[in-house]
Amino acid sequence: MNLTVRHPVRFEGVGLHGGQKVRMTVRAAPRGHGVAFLRTDIGGEAGLIPARHDAVGDTRLCTRLTNLHGASVGTVEHLMAALAGAGISDALVEIDGPEVPIMDGSAREFVRGLGEAGLVDLGGCRPAIRIDRPVEVVQGAKRAALVPADTFSMSFEIDFADPAIGRQSAVLPLSGGAVVEELADCRTFGMLAEVEGLRRAGLTRGGSLKNAIVIDQGRVLNPEGLRRPDEFVRHKMLDAVGDLALAGSPIVGCYEGERAGHEMTNLLLHALFAAPDAWSWTELHAGEGLDLRRARLPRPAHAKPMAV
Structure with a gap:
């Protein structure tokens, strides 16, 4: 639909x-x-x-x-x-x-x-992009790939030196509202030691403990702690979902990410569309794909949006 x-x-x-x-x-x-x-x-x-x-x-x-x-x-x-x-x-x-x-x-x-x-x-x-053969991009230890699958799903692995994050991985089916239920509440994160350098570069000037998880030498500085034990890898998956949405149509296939980020996912989409034999058009019918009306909403936020 x-x-x-x-x-x-x-x-x-x-x-x-x-x-x-x-x-x-x-x-x-x-x-x-x-x-x-x-x-x-x-x-x-x-x-x-x-x-x-x-x-x-x-x-x-x-x-x-x-x-x-x-x-x-x-x-x-x-x-x-x-x-x-x-x-x-x-x-x-x-x-x-x-x-x-x-x-x-x-x-x-x-x-x-x-x-x-x-x-x-x-x-x-709704037209959808079906992955017919694997496509991948690799940069050193970073890898992003799309492989054939019956529905949209994702596997992701991250590895950070700080022990508050460490190595995390997750494999999730993401059709039928699962993005909302499994990923939507997972927050962006960063290292306290990097904040000043980023701000001198004109970045993260609006960042605070209210809109990011901040890590410092094995500690999560946010008083409320984590929303999920694996919130870090799930946030990376959320980012990948958003970046994949720039394909313009839903993807029927599995995204595999290893230490991947925005750049790798964008390079992967360019590689996909440069390989016309790697994908084909299909359709999502009523009841398929990602539908908020079938999903359980995340926990209420403190600030509500305003209808206009």
């Missing part, structure tokens, strides 16, 4: 990297529109940015989309994961700044807002 939001829903917050206040509204779009961002502070065609893998211009610590006019919007991955988890195929995302608000560092508040807005079936079967 092809879905969009029934009512517009607005989110307000700060950008993780720039630290600026941002207002963002997700609005309905017609079937075939896809997902696109509109920079309302720019306006017109110059401010319209397609949510596509070939519009990715930067993958340092987030995914940033840029159009041919030079307008950009960053940190799109959590919102894109929420849209994918909700099964939304078409939406216009109006935003008055260069970065999607970080909210609590996960996709939970986006999912709740989309759920409160409600979803509308636009009719028809």
